[in-house]
Amino acid sequence: MKDGKSFLRNVIGEYMTELGRLNDKVVLVNADLAGTCRNTDFTEQYPDRSFNVGIAEQNMVSFGAGLAAEGFVPYVFSMAPFLTMRACEQCRTDVAYGNRKVRMIGTYAGVSGGISGATHWAIEDCGIMTSIPGIHVFEVSDANQARNLMKYSLESDMPMYVRCGVEPTMNIYREDIEVEAGGSIEVKSGFDGVILCAGVLVQFAIEAANRIEMKTGKSIRVVDMYSLKPLDRQAVISAAKTGRVVVAQDHNVIGGLGSMTAVVIAEEGIKTKFKIIGVKDEFVAMAHAPYLYQYYGMDADGLESAMMSLFE
Amino acid sequence: MKKDDLIYLEKAAMDIRINLLRLCNKEVIHIGGDLSVADVMTVLWQYQMKYDPDNITDENRDRFVLSKGHASAVTCFNQAAIGCYSAEDVINEYATDHGRFSMHSCNLVNPYVEISTGSLGHGMPVACGMAAALRMKGNVTSRVYTVMGDGEQAEGSIWEAVANAKRYKLGNLVAIVDCNGLEADGKIDEITGLGNIADKYRAFGWNVVEIDGNNIAEIKKTFDELPASDSEIPTAIIAHTIKGKGVSFMENEKRWHAGKISDEQLKECINTLEKAFESRFKG
Numbered sequence: 001m002k003d004g005k006s007f008l009r010n011v012i013g014e015y016m017t018e019l020g021r022l023n024d025k026v027v028l029v030n031a032d033l034a035g036t037c038r039n040t041d042f043t044e045q046y047p048d049r050s051f052n053v054g055i056a057e058q059n060m061v062s063f064g065a066g067l068a069a070e071g072f073v074p075y076v077f078s079m080a081p082f083l084t085m086r087a088c089e090q091c092r093t094d095v096a097y098g099n100r101k102v103r104m105i106g107t108y109a110g111v112s113g114g115i116s117g118a119t120h121w122a123i124e125d126c127g128i129m130t131s132i133p134g135i136h137v138f139e140v141s142d143a144n145q146a147r148n149l150m151k152y153s154l155e156s157d158m159p160m161y162v163r164c165g166v167e168p169t170m171n172i173y174r175e176d177i178e179v180e181a182g183g184s185i186e187v188k189s190g191f192d193g194v195i196l197c198a199g200v201l202v203q204f205a206i207e208a209a210n211r212i213e214m215k216t217g218k219s220i221r222v223v224d225m226y227s228l229k230p231l232d233r234q235a236v237i238s239a240a241k242t243g244r245v246v247v248a249q250d251h252n253v254i255g256g257l258g259s260m261t262a263v264v265i266a267e268e269g270i271k272t273k274f275k276i277i278g279v280k281d282e283f284v285a286m287a288h289a290p291y292l293y294q295y296y297g298m299d300a301d302g303l304e305s306a307m308m309s310l311f312e
Numbered sequence: 313m314k315k316d317d318l319i320y321l322e323k324a325a326m327d328i329r330i331n332l333l334r335l336c337n338k339e340v341i342h343i344g345g346d347l348s349v350a351d352v353m354t355v356l357w358q359y360q361m362k363y364d365p366d367n368i369t370d371e372n373r374d375r376f377v378l379s380k381g382h383a384s385a386v387t388c389f390n391q392a393a394i395g396c397y398s399a400e401d402v403i404n405e406y407a408t409d410h411g412r413f414s415m416h417s418c419n420l421v422n423p424y425v426e427i428s429t430g431s432l433g434h435g436m437p438v439a440c441g442m443a444a445a446l447r448m449k450g451n452v453t454s455r456v457y458t459v460m461g462d463g464e465q466a467e468g469s470i471w472e473a474v475a476n477a478k479r480y481k482l483g484n485l486v487a488i489v490d491c492n493g494l495e496a497d498g499k500i501d502e503i504t505g506l507g508n509i510a511d512k513y514r515a516f517g518w519n520v521v522e523i524d525g526n527n528i529a530e531i532k533k534t535f536d537e538l539p540a541s542d543s544e545i546p547t548a549i550i551a552h553t554i555k556g557k558g559v560s561f562m563e564n565e566k567r568w569h570a571g572k573i574s575d576e577q578l579k580e581c582i583n584t585l586e587k588a589f590e591s592r593f594k595g
Binding site (some may be wrong): 006049051052055056058059062063064065066067068069070071072076089090093094097099150304 | 323427430433438442443452475
């Protein structure tokens with residue numbers, strides 16, 4: 001924690017030791033990114049339950065599926081782009097099709113990989129992973145939420161993908177914040193428009209909503225859609241009924257949260273103004289993450305003007 | 313006749329081939345690769361593996377992962393031979409909607425399938441994870457057997473797992489490569505540049521045994537002489553086989569990677585197999 005902010009990959013990585021204590025079937029599999037994924041507390045405390053397969057993400061996921069087939073609960077860590085793209089078919093066939101209780105944890109979500117370049121961004125992972133049958137997909141926005149989601153991951157039997165970025169996030173929730181598959185959290189109430197968001201962008205959405213309220217008196221709801229799949233349909237329906245929906249996502253504008261939200265609204269036949277904010281279906285070679293949040297209109301300024309444009 | 317009797321196993325392998333051909337008369341199956349690995353699979357399932365169909369969750373059972381997932385038919389018939397179901401079940405239900413048996417196999421519908429496979433290069437890495445899991449559980453008696461194709465060796469994920477199995481000292485892992493020399497599009501040597509597969513496993517520090525994979529006695533002897541399951545070096549059995557083995561018009565013919573045979577061909581094939589068996593063992 002730093003100035004009321006947290007680094008979620010640290011939170012998740014460090015919480016692994018607690019999961020290891022809670023359940024002796026918990027094992028960790030990494031592909032030479034134990035440091036990056038903040039797994040070293042666990043690997044030092046539980047060396048016999050830690051595997052580092054080397055720079056071999058496909059093998060990492062298949063190996064995890066094999067451990068799960070034998071009754072262990074593997075937490076497979078990598079950067080989100082390598083986990084979900086290099087090892088995509090392993091996630092899909094060995095984990096999802098095999099229905100294995102594997103927890104796939106991807107850091108460097110969205111453009112948080114920033115200056116490392118688009119090789120290290122994960123802007124397709126939400127589209128990819130939500131399109132795979134039989135897995136649940138989550139994105140965390142806050143430290144307490146991240147810890148509670150990790151705890152929830154022990155209870156659920158579903159294959160699971162969790163993404164988190166590397167940029168700091170504001171501490172939003174209390175320790176007892178509830179998380180579950182299909183859930184969402186109304187972070188701020190409001191009736192004139194809704195920002196549906198996830199992950200690192202939740203803090204920007206809160207700021208944008210507060211500013212709009214202060215400047216115009218319009219009340220803007222902010223909903224943390226941390227469960228991308230299953231998606232909380234009721235939260236989407238309720239948002240659409242206000243007539244103004246901005247979806248803010250740290251991934252490509254095609255696929256993932258915005259696309260899934262649009263489908264719900266279309267299926268329900270609700271008339272609403274609607275805007276998706278995300279990576280504009282393009283690569284930027286290399287740039288810092290905060291710059292990219294501004295560039296793509298994902299930051300508070302961008303979300304404020306996106307929502308205000310729906311009032312025009 | 314006891315199951316460790318060579319003639320018993322020869323007869324069992326012939327029965328597997330006859331069942332494969334009966335199925336191949338009804339449906340398109342991957343007959344070439346089923347026939348090449350039929351002898352290995354017969355000795356593995358009907359002699360070598362500790363596997364009780366009445367107690368399939370027994371922790372001390374041996375595990376089997378069909379990495380060359382398209383050899384599902386030869387697996388099903390061997391499972392039938394040990395009592396998981398009947399050969400008629402396999403023939404009647406194969407390739408039916410929502411059926412237990414098809415072109416590849418799936419653990420969601422068939423409890424005797426440990427791991428769903430079909431896409432190549434997956435089974436072997438999963439088998440590595442299972443072998444490591446057995447070690448973590450303190451299970452020193454079970455082995456994990458996986459059967460791959462030689463064409464499958466072109467998948468990079470295989471070599472990720474090969475290095476990994478050595479590093480994690482998985483002496484309880486036995487990887488069998490059915491080297492029939494052909495893949496769907498033709499000769500492996502002309503397509504992949506894989507070269508000597510056995511040497512590659514040796515280079516990774518594995519225990520490597522090269523055998524005639526269509527010789528029942530040699531297969532049985534190889535299994536009899538496997539290093540102990542609690543040893544630390546994984547074993548690769550490089551089984552040199554003939555694709556389509558036992559059916560003259562299919563042998564070494566890429567066109568019989570998958571296919572279907574006529575009633576007449578079936579009759580002729582069974583007749584040939586039975587005569588060959590009689591002349592070898594009853595003469």
